[in-house]
Amino acid sequence: MSRYLKREYQALEAYTPGEQPRDAAYIKLNTNESPFPPAPAVTAALTRREAELLRLYPDPTGRALKEKLAGLYGVGAENIYLSNGSDDILNFAFMAYGRSGAVFPDITYGFYAVFAGLHGVPYEEKPLNGDFTINPEDYFNQNKLIVIANPNAPTGLSLSVGAVEEILRRNRDHVVMIDEAYVDFGGESCYPLIRRYENLLVVRTFSKSRCLAGGRLGYAIGPAELIGDLEKIKYATNPYDINRLTLLLGEATVEAEDYYREKCGEIIRVRAQTAARLKELGFEVVPSDANFLFVKSGRIGGEALYRALKKRRILVRHFEKERIRDYNRVTIGTAEQMEAFCRAVEEILEEIT
Numbered sequence: 001m002s003r004y005l006k007r008e009y010q011a012l013e014a015y016t017p018g019e020q021p022r023d024a025a026y027i028k029l030n031t032n033e034s035p036f037p038p039a040p041a042v043t044a045a046l047t048r049r050e051a052e053l054l055r056l057y058p059d060p061t062g063r064a065l066k067e068k069l070a071g072l073y074g075v076g077a078e079n080i081y082l083s084n085g086s087d088d089i090l091n092f093a094f095m096a097y098g099r100s101g102a103v104f105p106d107i108t109y110g111f112y113a114v115f116a117g118l119h120g121v122p123y124e125e126k127p128l129n130g131d132f133t134i135n136p137e138d139y140f141n142q143n144k145l146i147v148i149a150n151p152n153a154p155t156g157l158s159l160s161v162g163a164v165e166e167i168l169r170r171n172r173d174h175v176v177m178i179d180e181a182y183v184d185f186g187g188e189s190c191y192p193l194i195r196r197y198e199n200l201l202v203v204r205t206f207s208k209s210r211c212l213a214g215g216r217l218g219y220a221i222g223p224a225e226l227i228g229d230l231e232k233i234k235y236a237t238n239p240y241d242i243n244r245l246t247l248l249l250g251e252a253t254v255e256a257e258d259y260y261r262e263k264c265g266e267i268i269r270v271r272a273q274t275a276a277r278l279k280e281l282g283f284e285v286v287p288s289d290a291n292f293l294f295v296k297s298g299r300i301g302g303e304a305l306y307r308a309l310k311k312r313r314i315l316v317r318h319f320e321k322e323r324i325r326d327y328n329r330v331t332i333g334t335a336e337q338m339e340a341f342c343r344a345v346e347e348i349l350e351e352i353t
């Protein structure tokens with residue numbers, strides 16, 4: 001760190017992304033990417049002609065993609081905001097709406113606290129219940145920006161749309177941001193509520209269920225006024241934040257909806273199989289609506305299991321946070337990958353007994 005850095009950034013604790021090993025020899029179950037490639041029509045859209053068009057700036061309004069997404073959800077194009085990954089939207093929301101502070105669960109996506117730190121937003125972490133469920137009443141009348149991942153990460157547990165609506169009703173003067181990164185794997189979206197709640201911002205990503213983590217594409221669905229706020233910040237930072245190829249791939253992705261629904265169905269099926277197998281091995285498995293399982297073995301600690309799996313070239317996630325250090329978050333891969341994972345776990349447990 002140089003002596004030139006602004007004082008408020010010197011103490012900033014940045015986010016630590018999951019490992020991205022350079023050699024492809026690992027079974028990667030650590031960052032909730034899809035094990036499937038994008039739909040064939042999406043990869044086919046990457047033509048030489050499109051590569052040559054990279055000499056031109058992209059459309060800063062992203063009009064064509066906004067219209068496709070608006071059509072898919074039955075909202076207006078003015079209700080859609082596009083971003084370079086959904087993390088940018090979370091960042092902008094803390095910047096824009098965090099003036100009187102923010103509230104989110106103690107166990108959730110680690111980036112929320114980082115964005116709060118970045119923008120000097122004081123935040124309160126509401127402890128999840130003992131079973132990791134969210135108590136909606138903790139979020140009533142908070143007079144702060146409320147941020148909830150639904151399904152939550154890394155637990156995979158969902159809050160009902162009814163509970164989200166209660167939270168919206170009791171925080172009319174502040175924005176409630178619902179991060180739906182994992183909603184396509186079994187959760188229920190609350191975006192239809194944007195018609196009735198001017199304070200609701202729903203955040204989505206193409207990174208997980210749309211097999212496009214490397215493309216960096218996220219979007220928000222919300223009332224036109226909130227979308228306008230985000231646009232204002234975008235045009236004050238980087239109007240060309242989404243590159244031409246990603247916009248193009250995004251459009252092809254929306255048109256291949258059937259492919260992605262099928263792949264999500266496959267993840268849900270393999271998730272159930274993996275959960276059953278882990279329970280047989282004595283694991284506690286948190287019920288998941290996401291493309292990962294949050295699991296704890298009574299026989300081996302979270303860090304020890306992470307290390308033993310890594311030796312076998314399988315990557316899962318382990319967190320240092322006290323309350324969840326006995327757990328691992330395991331992304332659902334293909335049926336073959338999960339078979340290899342379960343066999344490795346069996347071997348590891350046999351070795352320690």
Ligand SMILES: *Cc1c(COP(=O)(O)O)cnc(C)c1O
Nearest residue numbers: 085086087109153181205207218
């Ligand atoms: C993965 C993830 C995101 C963001 O992903 P992007 O790749 O930036 O779109 C946002 N929220 C949660 C809870 C996530 O797990």
